[in-house]
Amino acid sequence: MQPIISVKHLFKTYATGHHALKDVSLDIMEGEILALLGPNGAGKTTLISSICGIVTPSAGSVSVAGYDIITDYRKTRELIGLVPQELTLGAFDTVWNTVSFSRGLFGKKSNPEYLEQLLHDLSLIEKRDSVLMTLSGGMKRRVLIAKALAHEPQIIFLDEPTAGVDVELRKDMWRIVEKLREAGVTIILTTHYIEEAEEIADRVGVINDGMLLLVDDKKSLMHDLGKKQLEIELKGTIEQLPESLSEWDLVLSDDGGQLTYTYDTQARSTGITALLQAISDAGLSLKDLKSKQSSLEEIFVNLVNLDS
Amino acid sequence: MNYHAVKVIYKFEMLRAWHTLLQTIASPVISTSLYFVVFGSAIGSRIQEVEGVSYGAFIVPGLIMLSLLTQSISNASFGIYFPRFTGTIYEVLSAPISFFEILLGYVGAAATKSLIIGSIILLTAGLFVDLTIAHPFWMLAFLILTCISFSLLGFIIGIWADSFEKLQLIPLLVITPLVFLGGSFYSVSMLPPAWQTVTLFNPVLYLISGFRWSFFEVSDVSVGLSLFMILLFLGLCMGIVWWMFKTGYRLKQ
Numbered sequence: 001m002q003p004i005i006s007v008k009h010l011f012k013t014y015a016t017g018h019h020a021l022k023d024v025s026l027d028i029m030e031g032e033i034l035a036l037l038g039p040n041g042a043g044k045t046t047l048i049s050s051i052c053g054i055v056t057p058s059a060g061s062v063s064v065a066g067y068d069i070i071t072d073y074r075k076t077r078e079l080i081g082l083v084p085q086e087l088t089l090g091a092f093d094t095v096w097n098t099v100s101f102s103r104g105l106f107g108k109k110s111n112p113e114y115l116e117q118l119l120h121d122l123s124l125i126e127k128r129d130s131v132l133m134t135l136s137g138g139m140k141r142r143v144l145i146a147k148a149l150a151h152e153p154q155i156i157f158l159d160e161p162t163a164g165v166d167v168e169l170r171k172d173m174w175r176i177v178e179k180l181r182e183a184g185v186t187i188i189l190t191t192h193y194i195e196e197a198e199e200i201a202d203r204v205g206v207i208n209d210g211m212l213l214l215v216d217d218k219k220s221l222m223h224d225l226g227k228k229q230l231e232i233e234l235k236g237t238i239e240q241l242p243e244s245l246s247e248w249d250l251v252l253s254d255d256g257g258q259l260t261y262t263y264d265t266q267a268r269s270t271g272i273t274a275l276l277q278a279i280s281d282a283g284l285s286l287k288d289l290k291s292k293q294s295s296l297e298e299i300f301v302n303l304v305n306l307d308s
Numbered sequence: 309m310n311y312h313a314v315k316v317i318y319k320f321e322m323l324r325a326w327h328t329l330l331q332t333i334a335s336p337v338i339s340t341s342l343y344f345v346v347f348g349s350a351i352g353s354r355i356q357e358v359e360g361v362s363y364g365a366f367i368v369p370g371l372i373m374l375s376l377l378t379q380s381i382s383n384a385s386f387g388i389y390f391p392r393f394t395g396t397i398y399e400v401l402s403a404p405i406s407f408f409e410i411l412l413g414y415v416g417a418a419a420t421k422s423l424i425i426g427s428i429i430l431l432t433a434g435l436f437v438d439l440t441i442a443h444p445f446w447m448l449a450f451l452i453l454t455c456i457s458f459s460l461l462g463f464i465i466g467i468w469a470d471s472f473e474k475l476q477l478i479p480l481l482v483i484t485p486l487v488f489l490g491g492s493f494y495s496v497s498m499l500p501p502a503w504q505t506v507t508l509f510n511p512v513l514y515l516i517s518g519f520r521w522s523f524f525e526v527s528d529v530s531v532g533l534s535l536f537m538i539l540l541f542l543g544l545c546m547g548i549v550w551w552m553f554k555t556g557y558r559l560k561q
């Protein structure tokens with residue numbers, strides 16, 4: 001598959017001297033859902049804003065569908081819709097007017113049928129003549145999505161679409177995302193919720209302090225996630241693993257007092273019963289057992305901590 | 309060229325005036341009438357004629373300019389400042405639209421609005437005094453050029469301002485005094501010679517003088533010079549806007 005967005009060695013230093021992006025390179029594939037995870041101030045919004053033309057990169061390049069975002073900005077921007085993180089909406093316009101405005105702004109001639117369908121899909125149709133400032137926060141977020149989709153973009157950026165949104169709306173949001181994906185739209189979203197990334201994304205990128213720490217298939221992350229560890233504390237210590245236990249995925253601690261067994265929770269059998277039997281057969285006695293799971297959250301926190 | 313974008317920006321900006329239609333029309337009508345009552349009747353009854361033109365008629369071009377300048381600036385500056393202030397500017401910045409097209413939409417709408425206001429004032433003035441327009445074409449040309457130039461200036465102010473105070477600062481502290489001192493209500497020849505020289509440094513003088521010439525064929529400075537000055541001012545504003553867009557000044561980080 002061809003990348004639809006290709007970010008190469010992107011740097012951004014704000015006027016304050018803050019380095020918000022440090023050498024970020026990233027390929028985004030057509031039709032995929034990419035989740036960008038990262039703590040506050042990591043640079044997620046800066047990355048998105050750079051691709052959309054709101055922030056001028058300090059160095060590096062971005063191409064969208066093969067076009068450079070600076071020299072061919074008309075072609076690249078036509079393809080992109082952006083739902084900003086903040087609820088930035090006018091106050092006095094109606095829903096219908098603001099959505100029509102967005103469509104025209106992106107160079108599309110008016111198409112009331114399409115916009116009506118869009119408002120319908122977003123459960124906004126009854127609010128079409130409402131004045132924006134009379135809408136609730138959740139409704140405003142829907143309007144922002146409608147605005148971003150008004151020109152039928154092929155790529156959509158959702159900057160924290162579910163921040164401050166109730167469960168109902170969040171589910172709606174994922175339904176919308178699912179529908180867009182079915183229509184072949186490439187979706188890039190940022191979030192703080194790891195479960196969200198897990199549930200919806202094809203790939204996950206972790207960004208911290210302006211650096212992209214990893215971009216990986218969710219499946220391979222899930223694979224790590226699916227691993228569990230059993231810590232077995234022994235009475236006394238041993239020099240080395242008994243020969244009879246060599247077939248198990250076991251690691252002996254440096255002090256010789258603890259064994260760590262890594263196993264796959266998704267496998268048909270974990271082998272724990274057999275292992276415990278084997279340990280006892282080898283003449284070792286147990287003091288304590290502890291099992292723990294490395295969650296994506298943990299992977300994420302580890303990555304971020306390691307980095308800083 | 310993204311015509312659709314220019315169209316929606318223009319339409320959107322015009323719609324804003326439509327919402328405040330009463331204010332848009334009533335305020336110039338009322339203020340013009342007041343000026344006529346105060347200047348035309350109270351002062352005019354003593355001055356009678358200036359350079360062969362009745363005082364009431366003489367102040368009409370100045371009056372129009374006064375409103376035109378302040379309206380152009382406030383319309384255009386507010387038009388671009390408000391989306392910056394609320395953050396909705398992100399959409400314009402991320403749209404497939406050139407800076408020239410942005411300018412066309414915002415400044416075009418602001419200039420149109422002041423042109424409409426200028427016409428309303430002219431019509432209102434016609435109710436109070438007999439008006440003859442010697443050079444309708446040049447009258448219109450001066451009117452339009454002024455609307456465009458000062459809408460551009462307003463646009464610049466709207467990008468430069470980072471608070472509502474600053475937005476009001478220039479119209480209040482710079483433009484209004486310049487208009488009043490630029491011969492709106494008197495002929496420069498009525499001033500002592502030293503002040504006449506000082507006045508020549510006031511750019512608004514050239515505007516009013518040229519505009520007044522198109523009505524009555526009387527002017528403080530030559531018409532060519534007036535035209536040259538207004539075109540110079542237009543060019544200057546264009547240059548500043550071009551630089552602002554090129555550097556992303558206060559629009560893009």
Ligand SMILES: Nc1ncnc2c1ncn2[C@@H]1O[C@H](COP(=O)(O)OP(=O)(O)OP(=O)(O)O)[C@@H](O)[C@H]1O
Binds near residue numbers: 043046
């Ligand atoms: N206009 C600006 N001027 C100076 N610094 C900025 C500006 N915008 C963002 N920053 C800084 O750049 C860094 C990255 O900000 P950014 O908004 O991209 O983070 P983020 O990952 O989107 O965070 P969040 O999860 O809170 O939305 C932050 O340290 C922020 O303070």
Ligand SMILES: [Mg+2]
Binds near residue numbers: 044045046085159
């Ligand atoms: Mg952000």
